[in-house]
Amino acid sequence: MSRFLSRQYENLEPYTPGEQPKSISRLIKLNTNENPYPPCPGVLEVINDEELNKLKLYSDPEASQLVEVIAEFNGLDKSQVMVGNGSDEILAFAFMAFRNEGNKIFYPEISYSFYPVYCDIFNASGVKVPLDKNFKVVPEDYYNADGTIVITNPNAPTGIALTREEIREILQHNKDNLVIIDEAYVDFGGESAVPLIDEYDNLLVIQTFSKSRSLAGARIGMAMGASEIIEDLNRIKFSFNPYNLNRLSILAGTEAIKDRDYFEKTTALIADTRDSFVKEMKMLGFKVLPSKANFVFAASEEISGEEYFKALRNAGIIVRYFKKPLIENFVRITVGTPEEMKELVNETRKIMQAIR
Ligand code: PMP
Numbered sequence: 001m002s003r004f005l006s007r008q009y010e011n012l013e014p015y016t017p018g019e020q021p022k023s024i025s026r027l028i029k030l031n032t033n034e035n036p037y038p039p040c041p042g043v044l045e046v047i048n049d050e051e052l053n054k055l056k057l058y059s060d061p062e063a064s065q066l067v068e069v070i071a072e073f074n075g076l077d078k079s080q081v082m083v084g085n086g087s088d089e090i091l092a093f094a095f096m097a098f099r100n101e102g103n104k105i106f107y108p109e110i111s112y113s114f115y116p117v118y119c120d121i122f123n124a125s126g127v128k129v130p131l132d133k134n135f136k137v138v139p140e141d142y143y144n145a146d147g148t149i150v151i152t153n154p155n156a157p158t159g160i161a162l163t164r165e166e167i168r169e170i171l172q173h174n175k176d177n178l179v180i181i182d183e184a185y186v187d188f189g190g191e192s193a194v195p196l197i198d199e200y201d202n203l204l205v206i207q208t209f210s211k212s213r214s215l216a217g218a219r220i221g222m223a224m225g226a227s228e229i230i231e232d233l234n235r236i237k238f239s240f241n242p243y244n245l246n247r248l249s250i251l252a253g254t255e256a257i258k259d260r261d262y263f264e265k266t267t268a269l270i271a272d273t274r275d276s277f278v279k280e281m282k283m284l285g286f287k288v289l290p291s292k293a294n295f296v297f298a299a300s301e302e303i304s305g306e307e308y309f310k311a312l313r314n315a316g317i318i319v320r321y322f323k324k325p326l327i328e329n330f331v332r333i334t335v336g337t338p339e340e341m342k343e344l345v346n347e348t349r350k351i352m353q354a355i356r
Helices: 041-046 049-056 064-074 086-097 115-121 164-172 227-237 247-258 260-283 305-314 338-355
Strands: 081-084 104-108 125-129 148-152 179-182 203-208 221-225 295-299 330-334
Touching: 041 247, 049 247, 064 081, 064 221, 064 247, 081 086, 081 227, 086 115, 086 179, 086 203, 086 221, 086 227, 104 115, 115 125, 148 164, 164 179, 221 227, 247 260, 260 295, 260 338, 305 330, 305 338
Parallel strands: 104 125, 104 148, 148 179, 179 203
Antiparallel strands: 081 221, 203 221, 295 330
8 A cells, every 4th residue: 555545545445356367268267257158249240440440539428329229128218328337337336426315325235245345435334234044135124224225136146036026115115215226137037127217216227238248348337217317327427437438348239239139049048057057056965046147156065165166166167255254155156158067067076076
């Protein structure tokens, strides 16, 4: 730490991203919930020499073409949509923008570990709401909250989803609080809250292109909600980084939204791979939480989460392990291709045989 750092940030504990190995050729990488399939073919075509030449020019600060296709895809007006440099950036804008007088932000005790970091950096008081004994978010615990609410749905790292009706009840019981639903993983089997946007002006839905549209490296996120909320987010964005999306990402994102067929096929394939993989893991004696996401959260009574994580790492398979109370027996496994999952199951069988 230099002597120049503001006092305010002396104790800031940054978010720890999952490992991004320099070379993945000999590793099976199932640790950061990326999509195992490439971006849709249109993405590869649209990034050509002509567009690369245009990098000398700034990008469209409104990212209009991308915003328009997102609005159309979701049956919204373009005033109800904005885009960010990953949904992480949009979440940051939202934590910056939306706090009531008490400054409180409610989120599930086990959830995306970036939320407490945003609370710290933007001076909000994070209130952690416990899950039930089955690791489920309890909707009633958020009724009449005294602050902003942020819920990941399906939740991460559990993968467990609330229904749209459960989200509706949370909105209904919080008419004067903003409810942010982080739908990073919704396209693999969850119910999106987007159809509730026209009914509830206290709803902000945040999604990402990083998972279901195979564009994690392009860094694109989207926010959808009442036009007044989107206007507020744009107020922050234009005060912070107006050209937050680069030219190539705007093009890539537009193509990815337009190819509905590819999106539907690849997300369905991942959901199928997940369901077969869960059955295999259960046969090996693992407890697997019911996931609607592109990852599963699994634990065994025979091996600790940390040991299992290390044993897989030694076999060239990276998954994610969180050394945290309540979840330290689990590992989070991204759903890759059927071949990758088969390899993981085979390695797991060997690991379990060796300790039995
Ligand atoms: N929300 C959740 C719950 C996530 O797991 C992630 C991915 N780490 C994000 C948001 C951010 O995704 P991105 O910035 O890639 O859009």
